[in-house]
Structures are given as C-alpha cells and as structure tokens.
Amino acid sequence: MNLEALLKQVTFNAQGLVPVIAQHFETGEILMMAWMDRQALETTLTTKNVHYWSRSRKALWRKGETSGHFQTLKDFYIDCDGDTLLLKVDQIGPACHTGQKTCFFNKVTF
Amino acid sequence: MNLEALLKQVTFNAQGLVPVIAQHFETGEILMMAWMDRQALETTLTTKNVHYWSRSRKALWRKGETSGHFQTLKDFYIDCDGDTLLLKVDQIGPACHTGQKTCFFNKVTF
Numbered sequence: 001m002n003l004e005a006l007l008k009q010v011t012f013n014a015q016g017l018v019p020v021i022a023q024h025f026e027t028g029e030i031l032m033m034a035w036m037d038r039q040a041l042e043t044t045l046t047t048k049n050v051h052y053w054s055r056s057r058k059a060l061w062r063k064g065e066t067s068g069h070f071q072t073l074k075d076f077y078i079d080c081d082g083d084t085l086l087l088k089v090d091q092i093g094p095a096c097h098t099g100q101k102t103c104f105f106n107k108v109t110f
Numbered sequence: 111m112n113l114e115a116l117l118k119q120v121t122f123n124a125q126g127l128v129p130v131i132a133q134h135f136e137t138g139e140i141l142m143m144a145w146m147d148r149q150a151l152e153t154t155l156t157t158k159n160v161h162y163w164s165r166s167r168k169a170l171w172r173k174g175e176t177s178g179h180f181q182t183l184k185d186f187y188i189d190c191d192g193d194t195l196l197l198k199v200d201q202i203g204p205a206c207h208t209g210q211k212t213c214f215f216n217k218v219t220f
Contacts (some may be wrong), residue, residue, distance in 0.1 A: 001220065003220075019129055021143060033129060033189065045220060077217050078216045092203075103188050103189040104194075105190070106187060108188055110155060
C-alpha cells in the first residue's frame with residue numbers, strides 16, 4: 001500500500017491525531033500508548049524509526065531522541081474503523097521515561 | 111486500592127474519557143482499543159464485565175451486549191502518567207464487530 005492510500009484510511013481526531021499502541025514484536029508486551037499526527041506517521045513509515053507527536057511539547061518526537069531508547073518499526077496494523085494504529089516494534093532499553101520496561105507497570109488490584 | 115483512590119490517578123480527557131487497550135490475558139493479542147468514562151470504569155471494576163463508553167451512541171456499552179461477545183476483566187493496569195488503561199481480559203467469541211478475532215486484522219505492508 002502506498003502512503004497516500006494508507007493516509008486515506010486513517011481517521012485523525014479533531015486535533016489531527018491518532019492513538020498508537022506500541023507492542024514489542026517478540027514478547028507481545030504492550031510498551032506504551034502515544035499519538036501520531038500525519039507527519040509522525042509518514043516519518044515512521046519512511047524511516048522505520050518510530051516517531052510520535054508530543055502533545056506536551058507540541059512537536060514531532062522521535063522516540064528515544066533524548067534517552068537513546070529508540071523504537072524500530074517491525075509491523076504496522078490499522079484497526080477495523082481506522083482510528084487506532086498498532087505498531088509492533090523493537091525497543092532499545094526501557095520504553096518508559098521512568099526507566100521501567102513498559103509504561104504499564106502499575107497493576108491495580110481490588 | 112479502592113475505587114476512589116484509583117479514580118484520582120486516572121486522567122480523563124476533555125470529554126471525560128480515557129483510552130483503554132484490551133489485551134487477551136492468555137495469548138497477549140491486542141483485541142481492541144476503546145474508551146471509558148468514569149461510570150464505565152466503575153462498572154467494569156465492580157462487575158468484572160468490561161464496559162466502555164460508546165462514542166457513537168453516547169451511552170454506556172457493555173461489550174458484547176448485542177453480540178454476546180462479552181469480555182471478562184482479569185487484570186487491570188494504569189500507565190505511568192495515568193492517561194491510558196490496559197485491561198487483560200478473557201474474550202468470548204471474536205472481539206471485533208466484523209467477526210474477526212481482533213480489531214487489528216489489517217496488516218499494512220510497504
């Protein structure tokens with residue numbers, strides 16, 4: 001599929017963003033959830049270096065650009081209604097800025 | 111953790127919603143991504159029957175209420191900054207309304 005055809009299938013929200021789940025391609029662990037704008041999506045697909053849109057900094061963000069904890073794109077999925085993306089990635093170091101392996105390290109028990 | 115303590119840790123967006131990733135508790139497959147409001151979250155935790163907020167119908171939605179494809183909560187995680195939830199669930203039948211096992215059946219290749 002070419003990039004233009006894919007972009008037509010993606011439903012960006014009112015802010016021009018789409019949620020993205022990053023899953024480790026080997027372990028199946030869910031590493032994080034973040035957001036992409038059109039530019040982050042294009043850059044990720046053309047370079048295979050995963051980029052997101054930083055909502056706090058309002059800027060294109062190459063994952064790992066400050067930490068060195070880069071993500072490499074392995075496989076790319078779009079969901080049934082086009083409003084969520086799933087990336088299977090290779091992850092250098094921990095995915096979470098806290099130093100944890102994934103951002104979902106808080107298990108809540110009741 | 112009690113419900114009130116948990117709710118204080120969850121960052122709901124401007125629409126009062128939080129994104130939720132549903133992952134099969136045994137296979138690790140990502141089944142779907144949907145949204146919860148406070149009521150859906152409370153109902154899910156108290157009943158273990160997974161409920162979401164239907165953005166199209168603007169109503170509380172018990173997953174499977176029309177299809178019979180219910181989800182049962184097994185484990186519950188909140189991410190590092192409290193703005194995304196991860197549920198490990200058991201899934202009766204296919205998770206996707208299309209009849210596919212997961213909503214992420216479209217693999218995009220370049």
